[in-house]
Amino acid sequence: MSRSAARYAAIGGAGLLVLAAPFLAPAFVTQFTFLWLMIVFALTWDLMGGQLGYNSFGNILFFGIGAYACAVFQRDSGLGYYEALALGAALGGVLAAAAAAFLGLGILGLRGHYFAIGTLGLGIAAGEIAGGWDYVGAGSGMTVPLFPGALELRSLFFYFTLAALALATFLTLRWLYGTRFGLALNAVRDDEDKAEAMGLYTARLKTAAWSLSAFFLGISGALAGNLIGFIDPRDVAFAGATYGVWMVLMAILGGKGTLWGPVIGAAVFHITQEIFWTYLLGWQRVALGLLIVAIVVFFPQGILGTLREKFPGRFGSKAEVQ
Amino acid sequence: MSLLLDVKGVTKRFGGVVANDAVSLSVREGEIAGLIGPNGSGKTTLFSSIVGAHPIDAGAILYEGRDISSLRISEIARRGLTRTYQQTRIYGQMPVIDNMRISAPDVKEGILPLFRRAGRASEARARDLLSFVGLYEKRDLLAGSLSFGQQKLLEFAMALMSEPKMLLLDEPTAGINPTLINGLIDRLKRANKEFGVTLFVIEHNMRVIMNLADRITCLAHGQVLASGTPDEVREDPRVLDAYLGAQ
Numbered sequence: 001m002s003r004s005a006a007r008y009a010a011i012g013g014a015g016l017l018v019l020a021a022p023f024l025a026p027a028f029v030t031q032f033t034f035l036w037l038m039i040v041f042a043l044t045w046d047l048m049g050g051q052l053g054y055n056s057f058g059n060i061l062f063f064g065i066g067a068y069a070c071a072v073f074q075r076d077s078g079l080g081y082y083e084a085l086a087l088g089a090a091l092g093g094v095l096a097a098a099a100a101a102f103l104g105l106g107i108l109g110l111r112g113h114y115f116a117i118g119t120l121g122l123g124i125a126a127g128e129i130a131g132g133w134d135y136v137g138a139g140s141g142m143t144v145p146l147f148p149g150a151l152e153l154r155s156l157f158f159y160f161t162l163a164a165l166a167l168a169t170f171l172t173l174r175w176l177y178g179t180r181f182g183l184a185l186n187a188v189r190d191d192e193d194k195a196e197a198m199g200l201y202t203a204r205l206k207t208a209a210w211s212l213s214a215f216f217l218g219i220s221g222a223l224a225g226n227l228i229g230f231i232d233p234r235d236v237a238f239a240g241a242t243y244g245v246w247m248v249l250m251a252i253l254g255g256k257g258t259l260w261g262p263v264i265g266a267a268v269f270h271i272t273q274e275i276f277w278t279y280l281l282g283w284q285r286v287a288l289g290l291l292i293v294a295i296v297v298f299f300p301q302g303i304l305g306t307l308r309e310k311f312p313g314r315f316g317s318k319a320e321v322q
Numbered sequence: 323m324s325l326l327l328d329v330k331g332v333t334k335r336f337g338g339v340v341a342n343d344a345v346s347l348s349v350r351e352g353e354i355a356g357l358i359g360p361n362g363s364g365k366t367t368l369f370s371s372i373v374g375a376h377p378i379d380a381g382a383i384l385y386e387g388r389d390i391s392s393l394r395i396s397e398i399a400r401r402g403l404t405r406t407y408q409q410t411r412i413y414g415q416m417p418v419i420d421n422m423r424i425s426a427p428d429v430k431e432g433i434l435p436l437f438r439r440a441g442r443a444s445e446a447r448a449r450d451l452l453s454f455v456g457l458y459e460k461r462d463l464l465a466g467s468l469s470f471g472q473q474k475l476l477e478f479a480m481a482l483m484s485e486p487k488m489l490l491l492d493e494p495t496a497g498i499n500p501t502l503i504n505g506l507i508d509r510l511k512r513a514n515k516e517f518g519v520t521l522f523v524i525e526h527n528m529r530v531i532m533n534l535a536d537r538i539t540c541l542a543h544g545q546v547l548a549s550g551t552p553d554e555v556r557e558d559p560r561v562l563d564a565y566l567g568a569q
Contacts, residue, residue, distance in 0.1 A: 181436040183416065183424040190413035197373065197411075198484055199399035199430035208433060257415075 022159050029155045033227060035270045036162035040220045041243060042250035042262030043169050044213040049248065050257035051182065052209050053189030054108070058119030060244035061126050062214035064237035065099055066092030066221025068130065071142045071231055081148045089222035096218025097211040104207040111192070127238035141232040144225055158227045165223060169216045174259055176212075185209055189257075253295050255304030264303055325384075326351040326488055326520050327372070327403075332381035332391075334364075334371050341367040343544040344381065349488070354514050354521040356535030356552070358528075360564065364544040365524045366408060369490050373405045374398040385488075400430040402487035408496065408524075410473040414466025418457060418476060421465050422448035425480040451479045454509065471498040475506075482513055488520040489513075495527050503527070507534055532556065540564075 022029045041063075049055045070088035077084050103122070110118045131139045147154040176182050184205050187195045196202050225231045238244075246269065254265020272291060276284040299306050327349040334342040341364045349355040357365050371378045372385075374395040383391040390398055413421050426444050428435040452458040455475040460468060465476060474497060481489050494510065495503050507530055513519050525531040531538060532552040539549040542564040548555055555561055 179437050180424060180426075180429065180440060181433070183420050184429065184436055186416050186420070187413045187424045190415050191411050194407075194411040194413070195424075196396045197375070197399055197405065198425055198480070199396055199404075200424075201396070201433055204433050 066218030070222030255302030
């Protein structure tokens with residue numbers, strides 16, 4: 001079998017597995033659905049943290065904006081369930097992207113640790129604002145409309161919509177990293193002053209990258225809000241201590257600055273976390289904490305980064321050509 | 323030959339230190355100009371002022387007849403005036419060839435050209451320039467894994483890739499293997515002749531700068547001490563005194 005045939009076979013097999021998974025293991029559909037969400041988290045975070053070198057601790061903000069924007073639209077639009085959800089999700093994505101563009105004007109001027117600290121406050125502030133704003137239910141949160149169908153159908157619906165979102169995010173980023181826009185992101189990461197001195201439009205680049213990251217996160221927030229069914233300002237929408245931290249961890253675990261790293265990291269993280277819940281109940285957070293420490297100590301480059309270092313030839317890195 | 327760069331009375335202070343004190347000099351279109359001076363005489367500061375890395379305190383910098391002293395570094399780069407650094411600056415975690423690709427001139431047009439595929443001509447030019455500096459064999463290595471001298475050559479190739487009108491080179495031969503220096507002089511001259519790039523070069527190696535430059539300016543303590551042809555500068559007693567040591 002030629003290489004490209006093997007490749008298509010692998011893609012086809014993976015595709016079938018994704019389609020068949022909820023039927024093969026119906027008990028785990030919700031877990032699989034959250035896995036897709038985690039993949040979106042890790043991929044969008046890595047666009048900023050890994051490719052652009054801007055470690056954002058505030059990306060959860062865009063998730064929350066998407067969740068609220070969609071829920072408000074569903075509440076007030078008067079449209080049918082699916083139409084309201086589709087348009088609401090799109091609105092969530094656009095509003096999140098707009099928020100990133102606006103905030104980027106100020107915050108993306110910060111470098112390194114200052115940017116990380118600057119973004120840290122975003123999610124916290126947003127949670128407080130949403131918790132005090134009656135229009136979005138204040139501290140008692142928002143409920144989303146009931147799904148118009150059977151419970152099994154609801155699980156399948158969200159499984160496939162989130163799978164589609166994860167796939168769309170992945171393919172968009174794969175395409176993006178293949179263009180010179182991707183190279184420009186890496187150039188800013190490696191030496192922003194040099195990139196500027198070479199005439200690159202670094203401010204626009206950074207804003208575009210953050211907005212794109214926010215767009216997909218906004219949609220994921222809209223879908224996740226409906227999946228969970230209830231939007232709490234601090235525990236769901238702006239859950240910085242869980243989702244907000246996890247997105248960073250998953251990307252680092254899998255390998256920052258790679259396309260597949262965040263996907264692998266999300267899968268490993270999510271599965272490990274579920275195992276901890278099942279077998280170490282009561283201690284799952286402790287185990288998770290230890291795992292995080294172990295990752296940072298033993299795999300500072302992440303899974304893919306470590307493999308790439310050990311077997312550079314397998315990842316297309318070429319040595320000197322004679 | 324018309325003046326491409328005209329520095330008029332530029333003063334730059336860092337706190338109480340006057341790094342450049344009313345420096346005036348000019349570079350003609352198409353020539354190779356040299357800038358020499360003892361350590362700490364303000365050469366690199368002057369370069370940074372010219373390319374807009376920091377604001378100046380007094381004076382004016384005319385490039386193509388327009389005052390660029392209030393423009394930012396990226397805006398000046400887009401007008402075709404670029405510099406290289408004494409401590410090289412390259413994109414270390416990217417392969418050498420990608421360093422070249424992202425230095426193509428059309429990236430200075432905006433964000434959208436980045437989504438266009440780089441043309442075949444641009445790819446060929448990247449390869450040719452890497453061959454020109456002798457790094458073609460290293461094209462797939464991470465730029466950060468190159469030696470200091472090779473990074474210096476890569477930075478020079480990247481600068482040429484961006485098709486500048488004028489290039490400011492800060493000590494291009496520092497850290498380069500002495501046996502390669504003659505080759506580098508030859509390449510700088512060829513870049514000047516074949517690509518029509520006006521060069522303005524800071525250099526400590528006297529043999530190199532005397533060989534390379536059409537005209538030389540000597541700075542000392544932030545002030546212009548002398549300027550003229552290499553021979554005039556070499557024989558100027560003030561230069562000998564300040565730079566080469568009194569006899």
